[in-house]
Amino acid sequence: MKKTSLEEQILQTAEELFLEKGFDATSTTDIAKKAGCNQALVHYYFRTKENLFMQIFAKKQEMVFSCLKLKEESDFQTALNDFIDAYFELLMKNRKLPFFIINELIMRDDRRQYFRKKVIESPEYLKYYGVWNTMLQKEIAEGRVRPIELSDLTLHIVSLIVFTFISLPLYSDFFEKDETEIATYLNHRKEAIKEVIFKGIS
Amino acid sequence: MKKTSLEEQILQTAEELFLEKGFDATSTTDIAKKAGCNQALVHYYFRTKENLFMQIFAKKQEMVFSCLKLKEESDFQTALNDFIDAYFELLMKNRKLPFFIINELIMRDDRRQYFRKKVIESPEYLKYYGVWNTMLQKEIAEGRVRPIELSDLTLHIVSLIVFTFISLPLYSDFFEKDETEIATYLNHRKEAIKEVIFKGIS
DNA sequence: GCTGTGTTTAATAGGTCTATTAAATTTGGC
DNA sequence: GCCAAATTTAATAGACCTATTAAACACAGC
Numbered sequence: 535m536k537k538t539s540l541e542e543q544i545l546q547t548a549e550e551l552f553l554e555k556g557f558d559a560t561s562t563t564d565i566a567k568k569a570g571c572n573q574a575l576v577h578y579y580f581r582t583k584e585n586l587f588m589q590i591f592a593k594k595q596e597m598v599f600s601c602l603k604l605k606e607e608s609d610f611q612t613a614l615n616d617f618i619d620a621y622f623e624l625l626m627k628n629r630k631l632p633f634f635i636i637n638e639l640i641m642r643d644d645r646r647q648y649f650r651k652k653v654i655e656s657p658e659y660l661k662y663y664g665v666w667n668t669m670l671q672k673e674i675a676e677g678r679v680r681p682i683e684l685s686d687l688t689l690h691i692v693s694l695i696v697f698t699f700i701s702l703p704l705y706s707d708f709f710e711k712d713e714t715e716i717a718t719y720l721n722h723r724k725e726a727i728k729e730v731i732f733k734g735i736s
Numbered sequence: 737m738k739k740t741s742l743e744e745q746i747l748q749t750a751e752e753l754f755l756e757k758g759f760d761a762t763s764t765t766d767i768a769k770k771a772g773c774n775q776a777l778v779h780y781y782f783r784t785k786e787n788l789f790m791q792i793f794a795k796k797q798e799m800v801f802s803c804l805k806l807k808e809e810s811d812f813q814t815a816l817n818d819f820i821d822a823y824f825e826l827l828m829k830n831r832k833l834p835f836f837i838i839n840e841l842i843m844r845d846d847r848r849q850y851f852r853k854k855v856i857e858s859p860e861y862l863k864y865y866g867v868w869n870t871m872l873q874k875e876i877a878e879g880r881v882r883p884i885e886l887s888d889l890t891l892h893i894v895s896l897i898v899f900t901f902i903s904l905p906l907y908s909d910f911f912e913k914d915e916t917e918i919a920t921y922l923n924h925r926k927e928a929i930k931e932v933i934f935k936g937i938s
Numbered sequence: 939g940c941t942g943t944g945t946t947t948a949a950t951a952g953g954t955c956t957a958t959t960a961a962a963t964t965t966g967g968c
Numbered sequence: 969g970c971c972a973a974a975t976t977t978a979a980t981a982g983a984c985c986t987a988t989t990a991a992a993c994a995c996a997g998c
Contacts, residue, residue, distance in 0.1 A: 540975085558760050559843070561955060572977050577957055579975095633842060639906055640835060641761070646909050654910050680935070686928045693899035694892060700902075701891075704841055707848050708856050726888045733882070734936030742945085763985060774947050779987055781945095 541579045543569045548576075549590050553630040556637050557587050591638060591645065592652070597624065598635055599653050602662050610669045610679070615728065618691065622724045625699050626717075632699045679735050687735060694727045743781045745771045750778075751792045755832040758839050759789050793840060793847065794854075799826065800837055801855050804864050812871045812881070817930065820893065824926045827901050828919075834901045881937050889937060896929045 547569040551560040562583050566573040580586035601621050607613040625631060638645045653659055666684055673679040698720070706716055749771040753762040764785050768775040782788035803823050809815040827833060840847045855861055868886055875881035900922070908918055 556843070562957085563955070573956090574958080574978080575976060581957085583956070636902060637839065640902070641757070643909075646906065650910050682928075682931075686925075686932075689900070689903075689925070690896060690928070690932050693896045693903075697895035697899045697902075698891070700838065700842070701895075704848065707845075708852050723888075723891070726884075726892070729884075730888075730892050730932070730936035733938070734932035736935070764987085765985070775986090776948085776988080777946060783987085785986070 540569065540571050540575060544571065544576055544579060545586070545589070548586050552587060552590055553594075553634045556634070556641075557583075558641070562586075588648075591648075594628075594631060594635060595649060595652060597628065597631065599656075599659070602659065604662075610673045611732070613669065614731075618695065618724065618728055618731070621691075621695050622720070625695065626720055629699055629702055632696045636696070636700065682735055687731075690734070691727075691731060694731070698723050698727070742771065742773050742777060746773065746778055746781060747788070747791070750788050754789060754792055755796075755836050758836070758843075759785075760843070764788075790850075793850075796830075796833060796837060797851060797854060799830065799833065801858075801861070804861065806864075812875045813934070815871065816933075820897065820926065820930055820933070823893075823897050824922070827897065828922055831901055831904055834898045838898070838902065884937055889933075892936070893929075893933060896933070900925050900929070 544565060548560070548565045551565055551568065554560075562576045563573045565586075566576050569576075576583075576586065580589075601617075601624055604613060604617050604620065607616065635649075639649055640646075663684070666688075670679065670682075670684050670687070674681055702716070702720075705711065705719065711719065746767060750762070750767045753767055753770065756762075764778045765775050767788075768778050771778075778785075778788065782791075803819075803826055806815060806819050806822065809818065837851075841851055842848075865886070868890075872881065872884075872886050872889070876883055904918070904922075907913065907921065913921065
């Protein structure tokens with residue numbers, strides 16, 4: 535029936551807890567307790583907490599990365615619009631993802647090096663950057679977009695999107711919003727961000 | 737000469753370490769070691785780690801808050817420009833501040849309640865929100881700014897500014913930037929943010 | 939020089955955490 | 969039903985962390 539159920543269970547529980555509280559604040563005892571097994575079992579299957587964590591971190595990092603792999607559309611504006619949609623869609627389903635990644639990258643040097651190697655310096659990443667840049671330069675040359683560097687545009691967009699999700703726990707807490715209100719809020723934010731970006735680059 | 741030197745020293749060292757690594761990752765042993773005293777002395781002066789931390793957190797929170805208290809200018813656009821300048825100036829001198837505050841607010845419910853009580857629900861904060869809103873509505877009514885909610889505009893600006901500083905360790909690490917390059921980068925970002933905001937709301 | 943007060947230290951209690959070890963238990967193949 | 973391998977547990981080593989306690993030290997005022 536449930537083959538190697540506990541190994542799966544541990545991995546899944548660890549994912550929840552690491553995303554919720556981060557690496558430091560999550561103990562293997564916590565994971566075992568929530569997964570319904572002995573703490574030693576966590577080490578039996580994954581040997582170290584670091585191992586277990588890295589399996590999850592690599593997966594989540596890949597999720598963030600995958601959003602960059604966007605279909606090359608003819609129209610820059612459409613591509614950009616789709617990109618924002620895709621990113622928002624991903625993060626609406628994984629609200630804790632931005633803070634999780636950022637937090638681990640800031641706190642730990644080795645995680646930063648790992649991310650750099652796997653994402654920033656990957657040929658794929660560099661290729662996509664080139665594609666986007668070509669499209670942007672064409673837009674600028676043809677006067678549909680004001681002169682702006684891709685690095686700035688990217689950081690604008692990432693800032694606006696990511697910070698929305700990083701600050702989400704504060705929003706829901708400070709203003710006592712329930713689940714449906716949050717969903718409405720997020721959709722509203724998505725459109726507001728598109729508006730300020732598209733107006734801001736034209 | 738150096739009256740109650742060690743108490744001062746402990747407070748100062750604690751500030752550095754808490755800002756650098758956060759509450760959880762900083763031990764009273766770390767603080768004592770760096771301050772050059774016995775670990776028990778930290779508890780002698782501040783009793784608990786939490787006490788010590790809260791003195792620092794309250795101060796830092798107040799710094800963030802103080803930026804909202806902007807002189808009321810006649811011109812909305814100037815006021816907004818000055819606000820961005822002030823915020824950037826503060827954070828350029830306190831680069832770790834944004835992540836420090838955000839991190840503690842996200843990680844701990846009680847910190848969030850404290851912040852809410854002291855900042856979000858303070859009469860001052862509400863008053864400033866009202867003043868800004870009046871100015872914004874006037875701009876919109878007179879056609880100088882497109883219809884936009886103050887909450888959205890605020891979140892746009894805060895996202896763009898705060899994320900610049902949150903992601904700064906990644907920027908300097910990934911692209912191997914030195915101190916002067918970082919200063920240049922930050923000034924560049926400030927202007928780029930102003931540009932996208934001002935174009936984005938007109 | 940003694941005394942009392944404030945400062946600093948060493949020592950330690952009591953807790954949690956990661957990781958390991960050895961023993962118990964389960965399971966599948968024959 | 970039995971054996972070997974895989975799974976799960978209890979127990980524990982060793983490290984570190986917060987907070988307290990009691991003792992040592994410094995020094996001001998007399």
